[in-house]
Amino acid sequence: MAMITVVLVVPVSAMTFAQSPGGYDGPRTADGRPDLNGVWQALTTASWDIESHSAQRGVPAGQGIVESGPIPYHPAMLARKRENGVKRLERDPLHRCYMPGVPRIMYMPFPFEITQTAELILMNFEYGHAARLIYTDDSKRQDGFPGFWMGDSRAHWEGDTLVVDVKQFTDQTWLDQAGNFHSEALHLIERYTPVSTAHIQYEATVDDPAVFTRPWKMSFPLYRRVEANVQVLEYECLEFVEPFLPWHASPAPGVPGRPAR
Numbered sequence: 001m002a003m004i005t006v007v008l009v010v011p012v013s014a015m016t017f018a019q020s021p022g023g024y025d026g027p028r029t030a031d032g033r034p035d036l037n038g039v040w041q042a043l044t045t046a047s048w049d050i051e052s053h054s055a056q057r058g059v060p061a062g063q064g065i066v067e068s069g070p071i072p073y074h075p076a077m078l079a080r081k082r083e084n085g086v087k088r089l090e091r092d093p094l095h096r097c098y099m100p101g102v103p104r105i106m107y108m109p110f111p112f113e114i115t116q117t118a119e120l121i122l123m124n125f126e127y128g129h130a131a132r133l134i135y136t137d138d139s140k141r142q143d144g145f146p147g148f149w150m151g152d153s154r155a156h157w158e159g160d161t162l163v164v165d166v167k168q169f170t171d172q173t174w175l176d177q178a179g180n181f182h183s184e185a186l187h188l189i190e191r192y193t194p195v196s197t198a199h200i201q202y203e204a205t206v207d208d209p210a211v212f213t214r215p216w217k218m219s220f221p222l223y224r225r226v227e228a229n230v231q232v233l234e235y236e237c238l239e240f241v242e243p244f245l246p247w248h249a250s251p252a253p254g255v256p257g258r259p260a261r
Contacts, residue, residue, distance in 0.1 A: 024160040026197040029116060034160050034194045036114045036121070039225040039232060042202075046107040047100075049178035050218060059177070065107065065218045071180060072213040084179025092177050097237035099130055099149035101173025102166055103188060103204045103218065111225055113232045121155065121162070126232045134164055141167065147184050149173065164190040183210040198224040 027035040045053075045062030051071065052064035073081060084091055094100060100108060110126040119137035124130075134153040141152055147170035155164040166188040174181050191203040200222040207215040 024194045024196075026194060029118070031118045033116075033118075033157060034162075035116065036162070036192070036194065036200065037116050039111050039113050039230050040200065040222045041111040041225055042107040042109070042220055042222055044107050044109075044220050046218075046220065047104060047109060047176055050107075050176045050180055051178070053178065065220045067217045067219060072216055074211065074213055077211045081179045081181060084174070084181060086179075088177055088179055091179070093173055094177070094237070095239070097128065097239045098172055100127065101149055101169065102132070102151050102153075103190070103206075104173065104175055105130055105132075105150070106190075106202060106204075106222075107220060110235055111230075111232055124232055127235045128237045129234070134162075136162075143168075147171070151186075151188065160194060162190075162192040164188075164192070166190065181211065182206070182208045185210045192222075195221075198226065200224075 024034050029035050029037075044065060045060050046065045048059045049062060050064060051066050053059070053062055055061040071081075089095065099105070105112075105125055105127065108125075108127055112123050112125040115122040115124070119135070121134040121136060123132040123134070125132075130150065132150050132153060134155050136155045136157070138156075139154065141154055147168055149170055149172070151166040152168040153164050153166045155162055157163070167186075169182065169184055169186045171182065171184045171186075185208050187207040189205045189207075191201075193201045193203070195201050201219065202222050203217060203219040205215050205217050206212070
């Protein structure tokens with residue numbers, strides 16, 4: 001008798017991350033919080049453009065991470081964003097080796113390591129030796145200081161979700177390479193919700209009344225790197241050089257690049 005094998009194919013777009021009925025059921029720290037220690041990475045093209053976009057030279061196509069429609073710019077700010085996009089090779093702050101800022105650094109295609117304690121969560125990023133200090137000790141933010149490249153982060157737990165309030169930004173960072181930007185008035189509320197031992201659902205509400213007509217939201221999953229002996233290595237920034245090697249570029253001096261299309 002012939003045997004028939006049936007293969008069920010589930011479209012990726014239809015897949016969701018399932019939680020146990022009681023919520024997160026993975027490892028916990030000594031104080032009972034979800035254990036976020038480890039190396040994590042986003043698998044998204046949002047650092048090039050947080051909105052859905054087609055492929056361009058040096059830019060992979062992407063579905064975007066912005067929820068509920070286009071980013072709600074004030075008209076004059078939208079015109080500035082479009083001009084930024086046209087002149088991105090000269091204006092993108094990464095081309096001057098500035099820190100990427102938050103939230104951009106969370107979805108750049110480089111891994112980062114979380115070291116978690118009861119009072120502080122440290123994030124060390126591969127890109128440019130950047131770091132974030134997220135205080136969970138109920139300490140108060142000190143106002144009156146000039147803006148920080150990575151903002152000032154204070155956090156608390158709501159159940160198994162880490163909620164991070166980020167303020168005190170400089171206006172010298174962008175949200176992506178496409179020219180999406182913010183002002184010093186930027187206020188972020190980040191939510192880190194572990195949905196399995198290998199996935200954290202990241203969500204950020206962006207509020208900047210100087211640039212946007214209303215708050216808006218972005219979201220995407222972070223993936224735990226599970227390779228043996230995985231480490232956060234080094235990515236040194238070279239000023240005025242593309243932060244990601246274009247597909248056609250030479251990988252090293254004297255080594256020919258890929259043929260032109």
